[in-house]
Amino acid sequence: MAKAVLIMDMPESCSKCKFMYEFQGIKKCQLMNVLNNGASKLSQNTFTQKRHDMCPLRExxxxxxxxxxxxxxxxxxxxxxxxxxxxxxxxxxxxxxxxxxx
Structure with a gap:
């Protein structure tokens, strides 16, 4: 399968990421949602402070x-x-x- 690269500024936290969205009051990550078959619920306490430990974005x-x-x-x-x-x-x-x- 062919690979792709997306160039973007690395967000400091999930709350500043372009892939974060809210669904029924729960903040989720579109990338992790795809990679983990819908299991992308973010910790509501820390998503404004840092990126999720399993974030697929790499510097x-x-x-x-x-x-x-x-x-x-x-x-x-x-x-x-x-x-x-x-x-x-x-x-x-x-x-x-x-x-x-x-």
Whole structure:
């Protein structure tokens, strides 16, 4: 099955999330509702303070450090090359932050 990525600002808590909704006075998460066959009831006490422990949203990883020392061992070349690719991928993902309208 094909995979998809959604780029959005990470909410600090469930109450600030675009996937939170209220149904019959109960606050629920659309994402967790889909993933857990309807079991998405949020803790009414903490949903304004933090994200649910089982929240499927994940933060982007950090960029990797690249060794620019010309005297480092040749074996580190491949590690640095992978880091360059990793960082370029993150740059491309973050470049879409403006969301082009076509």
């Amino acid at each position: 982007l990883p950090e960029k990797r450090e690249i060794n620019h020392n010309k005297n480092h061992y040749i074996s580190n070349f491949w590690t640095d090359a992978k880091s360059v690719g990793w960082n370029a991928c993150l740059d491309e993902i973050l470049k879409t932050d403006g969301m082009r309208k076509e």
